[in-house]
Amino acid sequence: xxxxxxxxxxxxxxxxxxxxxxxxxxxxxxxxxxxxxxxxxxxxxxxxxxxxxxxxxxxxxxxxxxxxxxxxxxxxxxxxxxxxxxxxxxxxxxxxxxxxxxxxxxxxxxxxxxxxxxxxxxxxxxxxxxxxxxxxxxxxxxxxxxxxxxxxxxxxxxxxxxxxxxxxxxxxxxxxxxxxxxxxxxxxxxxxxxxxxxxxxxxxxxxxxxxxxxxx
Numbered sequence: 001x002x003x004x005x006x007x008x009x010x011x012x013x014x015x016x017x018x019x020x021x022x023x024x025x026x027x028x029x030x031x032x033x034x035x036x037x038x039x040x041x042x043x044x045x046x047x048x049x050x051x052x053x054x055x056x057x058x059x060x061x062x063x064x065x066x067x068x069x070x071x072x073x074x075x076x077x078x079x080x081x082x083x084x085x086x087x088x089x090x091x092x093x094x095x096x097x098x099x100x101x102x103x104x105x106x107x108x109x110x111x112x113x114x115x116x117x118x119x120x121x122x123x124x125x126x127x128x129x130x131x132x133x134x135x136x137x138x139x140x141x142x143x144x145x146x147x148x149x150x151x152x153x154x155x156x157x158x159x160x161x162x163x164x165x166x167x168x169x170x171x172x173x174x175x176x177x178x179x180x181x182x183x184x185x186x187x188x189x190x191x192x193x194x195x196x197x198x199x200x201x202x203x204x205x206x207x208x209x210x211x212x213x214x215x216x
Contacts, residue, residue: 003089003093003098003100003101004074004089006096006098007089007092007093007096007098008060008072008073008092010096010097010098011060011073011092011095011096012058012059012060015057016060016073016095017035017055017056017057017060017073018057020073020076020077021035021037021055021062021076024037024038024040024053025037025038026038026051030054033056033057033058033059034054034055034056034057035054035055035057036051036052036053036054037051037053037054037055038051038053039051039052039053039064039066040053040080041053041064041067041069041079041080042064042066042067052064052065052066053065060072060073061073062076073092074088074089074092077091077092081206082206083206087114090114090115091210094115116177116181117184117185118210118211118212119177120172120175120177120181120182120185120187121185121203121211121212121213121214122211123171123172123175123177124168124171124172124185124187124214125158125160125201125203125211125214126171127160127167127168127171127172128160128161128162128201128214129158129159129160130160131160131161131162131163131167131198132154132159132160132161134161134163136161136163136164136198137160137161137163137198138198139198140161140198140199140200141154141161143200144159144200157202158202158203159200159201159202160200160201160203161198161199161200161201162198162199162201162214162216163198165188168187168188169182169188172185172187186213187214199216200216201214201215201216202214202215202216
């Protein structure tokens, strides 16, 4: 907890609140340093249709005028995204460029592994997106176009193509992921779909946008 003020200080200087709450609907200025939006916790409230969530752009805090619920950025990530405290803190520290200090070496190892798992999925996502517009991914793109998806739809949905394992292995190795990390990622195997020349990939993310895997 001793690092939280330092993390917040860095992120406040980068107007991080706008980034953290960017997905909230119907945002409008509610006074100096305050933004009102549709509440993610009670969107069905009447009136005014759940539009009573307020966050500060000057401080790391938010509150709901309808229920009295309030908290800081850590509270929001835990309550809205469903992340455990340590993962929420790790996320904010990464955004701030601050290395967390762990009292328990095992906890540090566990959360570094979780971060690496998310990073390897993001790298794979870039490989798949590039493959979709390459010759090997053409069957997947043709399929999407036949179904009526525009290029804008494809980009917005972050769709891609898994064309071959060797291209993916090469990209992951260049990105610094070792053989054990690649094996544990679940991106490789002998299942039939991974032996097929090209498959449509759809990223699977949690509420916080963290990449967890793919549907293919």
